[in-house]
Amino acid sequence: MLRPFEQFKLKHLFVFLTIAFAVQGCLSTKLVPENKHLLKKNKIKVEGDKISKSEVEDVLKQKPNLKVIGIPLRLKFYNSIDSAKTEHGRIRKLNRLKAKNVKKFKREIRINERRRQRAIRKGDTDYIYRQIKLRDTLDPNSTLRQLIKYKFGEAPVIADTSAMSRSLFQVQAYMHSKGYFHSEVTSRFDTIHRLLNKYKTKKKVIANYEIKTGIRYYIDTIKLICKNSTIENEFKRFIQKIPDKNGLNPVFKASLIDRKVVNLPFDADQFNSYRGELARNMRDRTYYGFVESNISYKADTSRVTNSPDKELKMTLTVVIGERLIQDKETNSTRYIPHVSTKIDSVFFHFADTSLFKGNFKQTVAEKGLELRENGFIVTLDHLLYKKVKKKVEDPATKDLGLPKSKRVYLKSATRHTVFGKAKDSIYYDPNRIATFHYNTKPFVSPTLIEAQNYLENANYYKEYYLERSFTRLVQLGLFSVIKPEILETSPGSGIVRVHYYLVPATKQSFSFEPRAKNSNGFLGLSASLNYTNKNIFRTGTNFIFSISGGFESNPSVFSTDETGNKIKTQGRSFNTFEFGPSAKLDIPGLFPFGVTILGKRQRPRTELSAAYNHQARPDFNRSVLQFNYIYKFLVGDGKTQTVSFGLPGASVIKYVSLDPQPEFEAKINLLNDLFLKNAYRDQFIWEDFKVTFEFDNAQKTIKRFQKLRFTYAGSFSIAGNVLNAITSVNPKYDTLGHKLFLGVPYSQFSVLDNKVVAYFNTGKHSMIAFRTMAGIGFPMKNSPTSLPYDYSFFAGGSNDNRGWAARNLGPGAYQTLLDTNSVATQIGDIRFNVSLEYRFGGGGILNHAFFLDAGNIWTRKDDSNRPGGQISAHFLKELAVTVGYGLRFDFNYFVLRFDLGVPIHNPGLPEGERWIYTKKPKFYSQAEAIYGSDYKNDLPKFLYPMRINFGIGFPF
DSSP: OOOHHHHHHHHHHHHHHHHHHHHHTTSTTTTOOTTOOEEEEEEEEEESSOOOHHHHHHHOSOOOOOOBTTBOHHHHHHHHSOHHHHHHHHHHHHHHHHHHHHHHHHHHHHHHHHHHHHHHHHTOSOOOOOOOOOOOSSSOOOOHHHIIIIIIOOOOOBOOHHHHHHHHHHHHHHHHHTTOTTOEEEEEEEEEEOSSOTTSEEEEEEEEEEEEOOOOEEEEEEEEEESOHHHHHHHHHHHHHOOOTTSOHHHHHHHHTSOOOOOEEOOHHHHHHHHHHHHHHHHHTTOTTOOGGGEEEEEEOTTOOBOTTSOEEEEEEEEEOOEEEEETTTTEEEEEOOOOOEEEEEEEEEOOOTTOOSOHHHHHHHTTOOSEETTEEOOOEEEEEOOOEEEOBOHHHHTTOOOGGGOOBOEEEEEEOTTSOEEEOEEEOGGGOEEEEESSSOSSOHHHHHTTOOSOTTSBOOHHHHHHHHHHHHHHTOEEEEEEEEEESSTTSSEEEEEEEEEEOOSEEEEEEEEEEEETTEEEEEEEEEEEEEEETTTTEEEEEEEEEEEEOOOOSBSBOTTSOBOSOTTTSOOEEEEEEEEEEEEESBTTTBGGGSOGGGOOEEEEEEEEEEEEOSSEEEEEEEEEEEEEEEETTSSSEEEEEEOTTOSEEEEEEEEEOHHHHHHHHHHTOHHHHHHSSOEEEEEEEEEEEEEEGGGOSSOSSTTEEEEEEEEEEEESHHHHHHTTSSOOBOTTSOBEETTEEBOOEEEEEEEEEEEEEEETTEEEEEEEEEEEEEEOTTSOSOOOGGGSBOOOSTTSOTTSOTTOSOSTTOOGGGOTTOBSOOOBSEEEEEEEEEEEEOSSSEEEEEEEEEEEEEBSSOOTTSTTOBOOTTGGGGOEEEEEEEEEEEOSSOEEEEEEEEEEEOTTSOTTSOBTTSOOHHHHHHHHHHHOTTGGGGSOSOSSOOEEEEEESOOO
């Protein structure tokens, strides 16, 4: 049960919302012209079969203003800004820009006149003309009024009879496409009468569409016409083995292969989509030039009779025709058969002169060549790349299609193992041969570029190989232009040549990046100066050096100051300054083993990084020096799964130096909390091994559930065991009994963390998003009490449980409100969290969400300073639950988010009193026993305070 002042606040909120809802309806028609009407809604009435009303609404030409919880918010924005003032503001801004441009132009004239006079004095005939960039007056940035009115706002939708006529035609076409050839559609506008006077109408109308579906046509027989037996077999293979997105293959198989009678509703949209999918499959099966127009349908309704189940039956014939080409010799078109296509050769053209010494134009002219070839800079030099070798398979068994484990390879006559046994014979891989064209020398390693190509020499052409090659080349970040070109030796020859025209991007760059940060509700401002070299050592290695610094808001560790007063401004002031340089090498391949150590699909990379960060906080100064050595590569199909692991024995090396303020150190010593002492101290973290696995089905070609996107991320780290072995000889200990390495205690632990996120599209602009996180850490021999601070788990914040501040929730059932020595920053060894969101909107800038968060953290061992924090079999009863509403502003390149979270289940209260609606006599009696009769002064004003969370980007 809520306390009286909580009920009082909610009562006022309810009254305010009621008045707001009543007033908003009066302002909707503010800008609707006389004798015109605002379209309030489209009402669709269906008589007959059940059809999708949302699909019918999609084809309507006129839709009402977008509403959120029944309120046309964007229309309110539009109406709230005066159009005349907006136009006057636009003109004033334009005049200011023009005045600035006049000043800039005059300044340009003065500067260049001085340069001209200086050149004359020196006897020069030329000088460098400086051009000052003028402000854009044709398309200037919008004023604030323009943004609110035209960007966030939406003009009133005026009911239009011509738009209704077009909508009527579209609905009829939609019904015909679904097989309702005898449907009837009518439409009309209905005015809305006022509530208290039925004889007086509002300036609003409802568009009514009435649909009588009639009887739908169903397909009971499917036939196939195809003159090419090879293509016919490929089509039959497709319907038998490939699950298509439209779900038609099982029906086609039943009719064409099993000769069964089917019952497939006629759906032209579905069949058109199926054509594209089938044509794509054919191109992926080596049939170059196979397009949608090669597939057509014939619907036979001549034999239709009324069946006993009142359905109209028809026959559908699938016609697969031949390939239409343009004959250059006769300048006419003709049909040729579809044939399987192989690749004759592969060429890479580096359109680059950066390494050329001398006058390139003059050299080209002397050779009698054009400066450009096929639209790109001509190349003068070339090389045949032939370096990758593979084992030679025995010709006697090569064509038997044996699995890799059973293949037989020839033995070498000259290469032997140390035991004298003959090694497998190796020779140049014929598929890994390519020709490189360049000027002087290639600006990047040919080995790296060839490793991105899937359209290999002497291999079959497949379209998804082309797309994969293009994607891989883009991911290198080395090129500003990538143009693949597939050329047939002659139409229908079944032989193509692959050309890649590559223009290098800018190799080196400096950038300055100001950033607004949001870390679980704690804001920060920072900036970094970056130097980037995308192709250091001409190996495709990306080198980045950054110097960054800024201010950030961080919560105090303790909830009270040295005088015992509660800190009320935690996390809301920029109380932390941080600064530090960092360097990173992103190396193609597994360094030092090279690019070809793994297959092309794995796309191996190595990340070497080093960083130093100094952080000055009110409680302490903290310095961190860190080195990482991480390998990354794809597994499986090369699209959905990623594995990364650190260098065994030295994955991550981190040194943390903490310089606490005297008051902070004294308070930790006073509490004698080993958990806090371990978290806030100097320490060495040497990760022996770290591995992560990520899965994302977004790029999966064939999905069982098309509307579902599923991601998983799991990581495991183990640290301190190598150092434990090193320090076992003549060990040294600190006062707490921890072993020392180089005079500093080191951490010994293991951590397992998992995250699952799923997105299910429920409509064009709506989805259900789900996330669950579960992790556990095991403090080990040299860290007996807790995990290091950076590896511990926390709960609360704008990206976690939005009813609590970051690091303010838990652990477990620990009652922070009744602990006079409680700290504001809570961490634990175990985490479990579940979040559910329903996201919706109109597809514009303004979007919304309803959400539910449930979760908490726990300690593995009992902590006397935080009773109730240990994990138990009743952990589900200790989940903190929050519900709320989110307002999101989508600016395409980033999302601003405001989430209002209301906690409804607080595990920090006694069992039986944790829900928001329950009475709390036990809690108040405990509070009185601890704080005395004036205990209300020591408790927060609200036990379930609403919390506004600000975030950049979605929470997950």
